[in-house]
Amino acid sequence: MESLIVTVNRIQRACTVLGDHGGDTNLPTLWEALPSVVVVGGQSSGKSSVLESIVGRDFLPRGSGIVTRRPLVLQLHKTERGLQEYGEFLHLPKKKFTDFSMVRKEIQDETDRMTGKSKQISPVPIHLSIYSPNVVNLTLIDLPGLTKVAVEGQPESIVQDIESMVRSYVEKPNCIILAITPANQDIATSDAIKLSREVDPTGERTFGVLTKLDLMDKGTNAIDVLEGRAYPLQHPWVGIVNRSQADIKKNVDMIASRWKEREFFASSPDYGHLASKMGSEYLAKVLSKHLESVIRARLPGITSLINKSIEELEAELSHLGRSVAVDAGAQLYTILELCRAFDRIFKEHLDGGRPGGDRIYGVFDHQLPAALRKLPFDRHLSLQNIRKVVSEADGYQPHLIAPEQGYRRLIDGALNYFRGPAEASVDAVHFLLKELVRRSIAETQELKRFPTLQAEIAAAASEALERFREDSKKTTLRMVDMESSYLTVDFFRKLPQEVEKEIPFLRLWFIAK
Numbered sequence: 001m002e003s004l005i006v007t008v009n010r011i012q013r014a015c016t017v018l019g020d021h022g023g024d025t026n027l028p029t030l031w032e033a034l035p036s037v038v039v040v041g042g043q044s045s046g047k048s049s050v051l052e053s054i055v056g057r058d059f060l061p062r063g064s065g066i067v068t069r070r071p072l073v074l075q076l077h078k079t080e081r082g083l084q085e086y087g088e089f090l091h092l093p094k095k096k097f098t099d100f101s102m103v104r105k106e107i108q109d110e111t112d113r114m115t116g117k118s119k120q121i122s123p124v125p126i127h128l129s130i131y132s133p134n135v136v137n138l139t140l141i142d143l144p145g146l147t148k149v150a151v152e153g154q155p156e157s158i159v160q161d162i163e164s165m166v167r168s169y170v171e172k173p174n175c176i177i178l179a180i181t182p183a184n185q186d187i188a189t190s191d192a193i194k195l196s197r198e199v200d201p202t203g204e205r206t207f208g209v210l211t212k213l214d215l216m217d218k219g220t221n222a223i224d225v226l227e228g229r230a231y232p233l234q235h236p237w238v239g240i241v242n243r244s245q246a247d248i249k250k251n252v253d254m255i256a257s258r259w260k261e262r263e264f265f266a267s268s269p270d271y272g273h274l275a276s277k278m279g280s281e282y283l284a285k286v287l288s289k290h291l292e293s294v295i296r297a298r299l300p301g302i303t304s305l306i307n308k309s310i311e312e313l314e315a316e317l318s319h320l321g322r323s324v325a326v327d328a329g330a331q332l333y334t335i336l337e338l339c340r341a342f343d344r345i346f347k348e349h350l351d352g353g354r355p356g357g358d359r360i361y362g363v364f365d366h367q368l369p370a371a372l373r374k375l376p377f378d379r380h381l382s383l384q385n386i387r388k389v390v391s392e393a394d395g396y397q398p399h400l401i402a403p404e405q406g407y408r409r410l411i412d413g414a415l416n417y418f419r420g421p422a423e424a425s426v427d428a429v430h431f432l433l434k435e436l437v438r439r440s441i442a443e444t445q446e447l448k449r450f451p452t453l454q455a456e457i458a459a460a461a462s463e464a465l466e467r468f469r470e471d472s473k474k475t476t477l478r479m480v481d482m483e484s485s486y487l488t489v490d491f492f493r494k495l496p497q498e499v500e501k502e503i504p505f506l507r508l509w510f511i512a513k
Ligand SMILES: Nc1nc2c(ncn2[C@@H]2O[C@H](COP(=O)(O)OP(=O)(O)OP(=O)(O)O)[C@@H](O)[C@H]2O)c(=O)[nH]1
Pocket: 041, 042, 043, 044, 045, 046, 047, 048, 049, 050, 062, 063, 065, 066, 067, 068, 144, 145, 211, 212, 213, 214, 215, 240, 241, 242, 243, 244, 245, 246, 248
């Protein structure tokens, strides 16, 4: 189960590298879908101290005013006992920080790199991973402390800017809110509780943390809050005792501080009965366990969001088109691929799958026979014309001898009429093919972003079709000529049997061809 948090950590890092850190964007944001623990509280409420206690190390910048000015995504990775602890920033990969004072300096420097030395804030997170045998697997996001007034050097909008940033994190339903409230302050005025109540009214995402229990006035205690009576939440409140300012000054280390905290609860007459459920170590364990269970519950949603995003991005990529290689060989390959895509669509138009090709049959089934029917055979084979042609060809002959030359001329003349419709059929098919080329280019998605190649393909296809038209016409006319010059004896023998028929053998002959 530990690997679940590790996996989500990796996805979080990928989001930051890709510039996805939620906020106002129309793009699907994976960042928003990932469960995370966000630390929220007013200034000086003890946020940094709680984080440091959980890590067991001193590594966060300290100072007056707003110190945390960018979200800090703190990913804790538990390592084998005995291994050295170190920190690693996403923006400085492979640089291991074993000196935690250098981690603090790098957080400060990286904040300044983004915001300048101004007191501005930025929503772009800093990612810090800490590898240590003394931590539990957990991801926490530290945010700037909620403030009520802008101090010198800060823009007036800072109060609102911080609240908006914090709100943008805690609003998302996958966010687990770690609401830090100092016990020595009236809880009714707690910024963290006020905000978490607004965004999580049922309290199912909120973990209430009470700091500074040791600083409460003598004779008072926070037992009503810690036992969940004063401000009930779905998860029990956890009390914490961090290092005081004096401890920090005296360089009391975190191990000693944890020990002191344990002592405080164990020996406290007020909180002794709750000791096993108090303290920063307990808080870290509870959070880690809860984060795992939330991740487990959200896993199907995260998986489907990732798959959906992949599909959408793949579709967008293929819509935009893959990048074109720079070397000539690969470019030639791409061009051939594109031509093949066009060719495939053109073939579909001709052979079926796409409309248009069937109109070529129409030319032979309707247009050509209609044109043949209109040929002036009646005039050509009128008695008067036959007499004229026969007498011109054969002169006067006894009627027992067939006027063969005359017949030949008549048939030859009739067949010559076919030349016009035959040529017109070639033209009609030519125009249909030209139209199909135009449509195929328009329908080839892959060609969409290459207008010059589209024009080139159109020109090459048009030139080829023009050539084919001329060749086809020559071939068609040659066939007519061949047929008219090949009148056999057998043909003449069968001729009398055909005479009775309406537009005689000629039409049948042509269609049969
Ligand atoms: N005695 C005592 N002092 C505490 C405790 N928690 C925090 N402090 C002190 O309170 C001061 C503020 O604590 P921080 O942890 O810096 O608070 P913060 O919320 O991170 O403050 P900003 O980052 O300035 O918003 C420091 O001097 C801490 O030493 C606690 O439980 N007990």
